[in-house]
Amino acid sequence: MHIPDGMLPAEVCIAGYAGTAFLAWLSVKKAKSTTEDSARVVSRASVMAAAFFVVSWVHIPIPPVSVHPVLAGLMGILLGWISFPAILVGLFFQAAMFGHGGFTTLGVNALTMGGAALLAWGAFRLLKGNEKGVKSLIPGFVAGLTGVVLAVVFTGSILILTIPEHIDAGVEFSSILAMAAAHLPLALAEGVFTALVARFLLKVRPDVLA
Amino acid sequence: MCWHEMLTNYRMKLFEDWDTTLKVPSLFLLMMSMAFIRDQRLMFLLPSIAAILFTTSGIKLSLLLSRFRAPVLFLLFVSVFLILFSEGETLFRIGPFALKSRGVTLALNTSVRVLCIITVGIVMVNTTPLAGLSGKLQKMRIPKILVDIGILTGRYIMVIGEDFRKMRASRKLRGYVPGKSISQRFRVIVPTAATLLLRGFQQSEMVFNAMHMRGYGNTVSSTAVSDQPERPSRFNMIMFFSTLAMSAVLIVLEVSLEAG
Numbered sequence: 001m002h003i004p005d006g007m008l009p010a011e012v013c014i015a016g017y018a019g020t021a022f023l024a025w026l027s028v029k030k031a032k033s034t035t036e037d038s039a040r041v042v043s044r045a046s047v048m049a050a051a052f053f054v055v056s057w058v059h060i061p062i063p064p065v066s067v068h069p070v071l072a073g074l075m076g077i078l079l080g081w082i083s084f085p086a087i088l089v090g091l092f093f094q095a096a097m098f099g100h101g102g103f104t105t106l107g108v109n110a111l112t113m114g115g116a117a118l119l120a121w122g123a124f125r126l127l128k129g130n131e132k133g134v135k136s137l138i139p140g141f142v143a144g145l146t147g148v149v150l151a152v153v154f155t156g157s158i159l160i161l162t163i164p165e166h167i168d169a170g171v172e173f174s175s176i177l178a179m180a181a182a183h184l185p186l187a188l189a190e191g192v193f194t195a196l197v198a199r200f201l202l203k204v205r206p207d208v209l210a
Numbered sequence: 211m212c213w214h215e216m217l218t219n220y221r222m223k224l225f226e227d228w229d230t231t232l233k234v235p236s237l238f239l240l241m242m243s244m245a246f247i248r249d250q251r252l253m254f255l256l257p258s259i260a261a262i263l264f265t266t267s268g269i270k271l272s273l274l275l276s277r278f279r280a281p282v283l284f285l286l287f288v289s290v291f292l293i294l295f296s297e298g299e300t301l302f303r304i305g306p307f308a309l310k311s312r313g314v315t316l317a318l319n320t321s322v323r324v325l326c327i328i329t330v331g332i333v334m335v336n337t338t339p340l341a342g343l344s345g346k347l348q349k350m351r352i353p354k355i356l357v358d359i360g361i362l363t364g365r366y367i368m369v370i371g372e373d374f375r376k377m378r379a380s381r382k383l384r385g386y387v388p389g390k391s392i393s394q395r396f397r398v399i400v401p402t403a404a405t406l407l408l409r410g411f412q413q414s415e416m417v418f419n420a421m422h423m424r425g426y427g428n429t430v431s432s433t434a435v436s437d438q439p440e441r442p443s444r445f446n447m448i449m450f451f452s453t454l455a456m457s458a459v460l461i462v463l464e465v466s467l468e469a470g
Contacts, residue, residue, distance in 0.1 A: 004281035005331055006324030007288065010246035028355050039422070042355065043414035046362035047407065050370045053363070078407070089359045093367070096335045099277040103331045104241050159288075171295045196400040197407075205408055 001070065001155050001183070002094065002109050005102030012162050016107030020088065023114060027084040034081070044208075045086040048075050052090035056100060069186065072113055073147030073194045076121030077140065078201075080210025083121065084114035108158060116150035121210060124198075136202070137195040144194025148187035152180050225267045225337035229446045230346045236453035237263075237334040241327045243457040249467045250315060252460070253322050259456055260326040267333045277332050278325065285324055289317035358418075366414055373409065377402055 008016075031041055048071075055069040075083040088110040094100040101109045120143040127139035156179040160172045201208055225233070244256055264274065296313030303309070347357045381402060442450070 004284055004324055005241065005327035006245060007284075007320065008245065009248070010242050013242060013245055024353070024356070028353065038355070039415060039418045042358045042362060043418045044411055045359045046366050046418075047370070047410040047414045049359060049363040050366040051407065051410070053367055054370055054374075085356055085359060089356060089363050092360065093363060095331070099280045099328060099332075102281075102328065103238060103334070104245050104327060175291065175295075192396060193400065193403075196396060197404045200400060200404040201408075204404070208408065208411060 001113075001151060002091065002101030003105045003155060003159060004099075005104045007102075007159065008105055008108060008162055010104070012158070013104045013108060016105065016109075016111055018107070020107040020110045020114070023111065023118075024085050024088060027081040027118075030081040041082055045079055045082045045089070048079055048083070049086040049090040049093070052087060053093045053097075056094055069190060069193075070113065070116075070148050070151055071190070072117040072151050073120040073124075073140075073144035073190060074197060076117035076119075076147060077124045077143050077194070077198055077209055079117075080121055081118070083117040083210075084110070087114040087117055109155075112154035112158065113151050116147050116154060119150055120144070120147035136199055140195035140198030141191040143191075143198070145187045145191035147194070148183055148190050149180060152183045152187075156180065219268070225333065226339055227445065228337070228449045229442060230338050230343065231349050232442060232446050232450040233338065234334060234350065236450050236457075237330055240453055240457045240460075241330050241334075243460040244323060244327045244330065246461055247323065247464050248319070249464055250319060251467060252463055253319055255460065255463075256322055256326040259460075260329040263333045264329050267337055269333060269336050273336065274329060274332055277328065281324060281328055285321055289321060292317045292320070362414060362418060362421075365417065366410070369413065370406070370410055373406055377406060 032038070052071050052075060055071055057068070072083075072087070075086060079086055088106070091101050091106055091109050091113065095102050095106060123146050124139045124143035127142055129139075131138070153176065156176040160175050198209065240259070244259075247253070247256060293309050293313040294307055296310040296316060298310050298312035300308040301311045301314065344357050344361050347360070348354060381398070
C-alpha cells in the first residue's frame with residue numbers, strides 16, 4: 001500500500017512533504033497542549049512506530065498481491081494526534097530498512113496513512129460511549145476498518161490520478177474500487193482486532209486510549 | 211584482504227566520510243530531480259547517474275537486489291495496468307487484452323525512474339553512519355520530537371520482536387495454543403498483543419527517562435549540535451556541488467525539452 005520512489009511526479013512529492021510538515025507540526029502542537037509529559041508522548045509514539053514497522057513483515061496473500069496489517073486505526077485510538085508523527089517515523093524506517101515506500105514519496109505516504117489514522121481516531125471518539133456487550137466493540141471496529149479503507153482509497157486515488165496521463169476515467173474509478181475490494185478482508189480483520197484490543201484496554205488500562 | 215575488498219572498503223569510506231548534513235540533502239534533491247524527469251529522451255541519464263553513484267559507493271549488488279524486491283512487485287502491477295489501460299495505438303492483442311504502445315513507453319519510463327531513485331536512496335541510507343546521527347538530524351532542522359521518536363523506535367524494533375518471541379514461548383508452555391478457527395486465534399492473539407503494547411509503553415518510558423538521565427539531548431558532546439558552524443572540507447564541498455550540478459542539469463534539460 002506504500003507508494004515507492006519514482007512513481008509520483010516531483011510536484012506531487014513536494015506537495016506531500018508540505019502537507020506532512022503541516023500535519024506533523026499541528027499534531028505535535030496539539031499533543032503538547034493536551035499533555036505536559038513529553039517522555040510519555042515520545043515513548044508511546046516510539047512503541048507504536050516500532051509495532052507499525054514490525055507488522056509490515058507479516059504478509060497475507062490476497063492473489064494476485066499480498067497485503068500486510070496497517071494498524072492505522074489502532075495507532076489512532078492509542079496515540080491520537082501523535083499517531084501522525086509516529087506513522088511518519090515508522091514509514092521512514094520501512095523505506096530505509098527494506099524498501100517499502102520511499103524517500104521522495106515519504107510525505108505522500110505519511111499523509112495517506114497518517115491522515116487515515118487521524119480520521120479513524122475521530123470516528124472512534126464520535127462513536128465511543130458507555131455501551132456494554134457487543135455494542136462496545138463497534139467504535140474499535142469502525143476505527144480499525146476506517147484506518148485501512150481510507151489509507152487504501154487515498155493511496156489508490158493519488159496513484160491513479162497522478163501517474164497515467166491517458167487512461168480512461170471509468171477504468172481509473174474501477175481500479176480504485178478493485179484496490180479497496182482487495183483490501184476488504186484485511187480491513188475486516190483489522191476492524192475485529194482493533195475492536196477486541198480496544199475493549200481489552202478499556203477494561204485493563206483505559207487511560208492508555210487517546 | 212584482496213585488492214577487490216580493499217577497493218570496496220575505500221569506496222565505502224569515501225561516501226561515509228561525506229558529511230551527513232551535506233550528503234542527505236544533496237542526494238535527496240537528486241532523487242527529487244529524477245522524479246521530475248518525464249521526457250523519454252532523458253531517461254538514459256538516470257541509469258548512468260545511478261550507476262556512477264552505486265559503483266563509487268562500494269555497496270554490494272546483493273543488497274541492492276534485495277531492496278528491489280518489494281518495489282518490483284508493485285512496479286509489475288502498475289506496468290500491467292499502464293500497458294493494458296492506456297489510450298492510443300494498439301501494439302498487439304493477446305486474447306481479450308490489447309497492449310498499447312503508449313502504455314509500454316510509460317511502463318518502461320516508470321520502471322527506469324523507480325529503480326534509479328531507489329538506487330540513490332540505498333546509497334544515501336547505507337553509507338550514512340549511525341554514530342552521532344541524532345545531532346546531525348537536528349542540525350538539518352528535523353524537529354527534536356521526530357528525532358527522539360526515531361532514535362527510540364530504532365532501539366525498540368528489536369525489543370518488541372524479542373518480547374513477542376518470549377511471550378509466544380511462555381504462552382505455549384502454559385498451554386495457550388491458538389486453535390484453528392479465527393475466533394480462537396483472536397482470543398489468544400488479542401490479549402497477547404495488548405499486553406505487549408502495555409508492557410512496551412512502560413518499558414519505553416523507562417528507557418526514554420534513562421536516556422535523558424544519562425544526558426541524551428542535554429549535553430553538548432562531540433557529536434551533538436554545535437553552536438559554532440563547522441567549515442565543510444574541500445572534499446565535502448566537491449561532493450555536494452557535483453551532486454547539486456547533476457540535479458540542476460536534469461531539471462534544466464527537462465524544462466528546456468518540455469518548452470521546446
